[in-house]
Amino acid sequence: MVGACPGTYILLLRLAEDAEINIGRSNNGKTLFTAGHYGYVGSALGPGGLGARLKRHASTSVRKHWHIDYLLERATLLGAQVFAGRERLECRLAGRLKALATSCVAGFGASDCSCDGHLFFLSAAGGGRALIELAGRGLNGRYHPVAQLRVHPLAPSEVTR
Numbered sequence: 001m002v003g004a005c006p007g008t009y010i011l012l013l014r015l016a017e018d019a020e021i022n023i024g025r026s027n028n029g030k031t032l033f034t035a036g037h038y039g040y041v042g043s044a045l046g047p048g049g050l051g052a053r054l055k056r057h058a059s060t061s062v063r064k065h066w067h068i069d070y071l072l073e074r075a076t077l078l079g080a081q082v083f084a085g086r087e088r089l090e091c092r093l094a095g096r097l098k099a100l101a102t103s104c105v106a107g108f109g110a111s112d113c114s115c116d117g118h119l120f121f122l123s124a125a126g127g128g129r130a131l132i133e134l135a136g137r138g139l140n141g142r143y144h145p146v147a148q149l150r151v152h153p154l155a156p157s158e159v160t161r
Contacts, residue, residue: 003051008089009082010097010132010141011040011057011068013075023070023108031105034121037128038075039097039135040068040109041118043090054080058149067109071119079145081132089139094118096135 014037020030044053056062058077064070083089094115098104101120109118122128133143 004049005051005084006043006045006086007050007082007084008041008043008087008093009050009054009080010093010135011042011080012078012128012132013038013040013071014078014128015071015075019074021070021074023067031108033071033074033105034124036124037078037122037126038071038105039101039120039122039128039132040071041090041094041097042066042068042109043088045086045088050082050084054082054144054149058146067111067119071108077146077149079129079143080149081136081141081143083136083139083141090118091115093135093139094120097132100131100135 103121104117105119
């Protein structure tokens with residue numbers, strides 16, 4: 001079943017207004033996030049795969065575990081660009097998105113790699129979806145609006161291998 005297949009994703013988020021957010025339990029200070037569109041690169045290579053991870057991100061009541069959980073308390077998840085498969089694309093996609101983005105949130109989501117970060121400010125106005133699709137060009141990704149992430153696991157026809 002594709003819902004349980006492993007893969008990598010880019011979340012498209014919108015923050016309606018500037019916000020100071022405490023990211024993580026050990027963060028002594030708050031990080032200022034500018035209102036606008038963000039792209040977050042993550043992976044789901046373990047049990048449950050893409051379906052479980054994306055459904056978790058789309059849920060409004062989750063125990064905070066990752067950096068992204070703290071941001072999702074304030075931001076709206078608009079959708080996700082999904083890349084099914086076992087290939088580790090997370091850092092590659094982060095590098096591509098960094099080249100397209102306005103800025104990178106240093107250290108965010110990159111505690112287990114040498115990337116500058118995995119969260120990127122895309123724009124204040126819009127156009128975020130086009131940027132995350134451009135970052136994944138040639139890697140057989142597919143965009144899914146948030147309604148598909150909440151309602152059901154991804155169907156086989158919705159993910160390109």
